[in-house]
Amino acid sequence: SQQGEEDPQALSIQEGENATMNCSYKTSINNLQWYRQNSGRGLVHLILIRSNEREKHSGRLRVTLDTSKKSSSLLITASRAADTASYFCARHYTGGGNKLTFGTGTQLKVEL
Amino acid sequence: GAGVSQTPSNKVTEKGKYVELRCDPISGHTALYWYRQSLGQGPEFLIYFQGTGAADDSGLPNDRFFAVRPEGSVSTLKIQRTERGDSAVYLCASSLALAGGPSSYNEQFFGPGTRLTVL
Numbered sequence: 380s381q382q383g384e385e386d387p388q389a390l391s392i393q394e395g396e397n398a399t400m401n402c403s404y405k406t407s408i409n410n411l412q413w414y415r416q417n418s419g420r421g422l423v424h425l426i427l428i429r430s431n432e433r434e435k436h437s438g439r440l441r442v443t444l445d446t447s448k449k450s451s452s453l454l455i456t457a458s459r460a461a462d463t464a465s466y467f468c469a470r471h472y473t474g475g476g477n478k479l480t481f482g483t484g485t486q487l488k489v490e491l
Numbered sequence: 492g493a494g495v496s497q498t499p500s501n502k503v504t505e506k507g508k509y510v511e512l513r514c515d516p517i518s519g520h521t522a523l524y525w526y527r528q529s530l531g532q533g534p535e536f537l538i539y540f541q542g543t544g545a546a547d548d549s550g551l552p553n554d555r556f557f558a559v560r561p562e563g564s565v566s567t568l569k570i571q572r573t574e575r576g577d578s579a580v581y582l583c584a585s586s587l588a589l590a591g592g593p594s595s596y597n598e599q600f601f602g603p604g605t606r607l608t609v610l
Contacts, residue, residue, distance in 0.1 A: 409596055420580065422534070422601040467533050471596050476547050477522060477589055479599065481533030 385468050385482040393490055398455040400485040402468030403448075411444060412469045412479070413453045422467070425453075458489045493517070495602035497583050503608045504573055512568040512605045516585030523566050524599060525558055526582040534582055540566060541589070573609045580604040 385402045392398055402411065413425045426437045428444045428451065435442050441454040455462055465486050469479040496515045504510050516523050521542050526534035536550040543563045551557075555573075560566040570577055584599040 414601075420604050420606075422582065422584075424598060424600070427598065469533075476539060477586065477596055477599070478524065478536045478539055478547060478550070479526075479534075480536065481526075483531070484533050 385466070385485045387485055388483065389486045389488070391488045391490065392458055394458060394460055396458055396489075398458050398462070398487055398489070400453045400466050400468075400487070402451045402453070402470075402482060404451075404468075404470045404472075404480075405449065407473040408446075409471045409473050411451050411471070413440075413442060413451075414467045414469060414481075416465045416467065416484070425466075455487075458487075460489050460491055463487060463489045495583055495585050495600055497581075497602040497605050499605060500603065501606045501608075503610065505610050506573060506575060508573050508609075510570050510573055510607065512570075512581050512607070514566045514568070514583030514585075514602060516564065516566070516583070517600055519587070520585035520600075521563065521588040522586045522597065522599075523560060524584040524586075525566070525568050526584065528580045528582060528604070530579075537568070570607075573607075575609050578607055578609045580606050 408430055410427050410429045412427045414422045416422050426442050428435045428442050439456045444451045465484045467481050467484040469481050498513045523540045525537040527537055528534045538548040538558050539546050540560045543560055555571045557569045582601055582604045584601045586597040586599045
């Protein structure tokens with residue numbers, strides 16, 4: 380079963396606007412990662428944030444982690460139509476080996 | 492360099508048949524993972540190999556599912572007596588060997604997946 384979820388399930392915005400997606404988890408993590416997926420295939424790794432980090436940036440992406448609330452958020456600034464995709468949060472739980480636990484994802488649609 | 496490759500890209504089979512799905516990991520990656528993704532869901536862990544041995548097969552749904560990695564490189568996921576509920580995209584990923592310890596992690600690189608349809 381999948382522990383924790385992303386929200387919203389779907390998000391529709393205009394090009395140029397910012398998109399924020401949230402992820403929650405239930406037990407201790409080593410790190411948390413965000414992936415993008417187009418057309419139900421090909422997971423692309425976006426960014427990894429470790430449990431002792433609070434914020435990371437990569438280009439137009441900003442990820443925050445609040446371990447006290449067991450939550451993370453992904454912010455995409457100045458969105459483009461090409462950002463249209465599903466975004467998944469993957470949790471690497473402590474003591475869970477190297478496996479990742481994914482949520483159900485957020486479907487982002489960026490309209491022109 | 493070459494990424495993770497999976498074959499076939501699509502597989503259509505009939506209920507009750509046997510299927511094999513293949514994964515070629517990135518050269519030098521000793522860890523290999525299988526995930527399954529149903530429509531509208533995120534990937535769900537099935538099994539993970541460290542070298543030739545299955546280090547964690549806790550995600551395999553039942554004994555119809557089996558995976559091998561005899562030489563520590565290519566892996567085959569085998570599904571016996573397929574059911575319509577097995578229809579999904581099967582994703583393979585690979586990573587470098589783990590350094591060890593409960594917090595050890597190496598980035599996983601995913602292949603494009605095999606879309607399995609059981610009629």
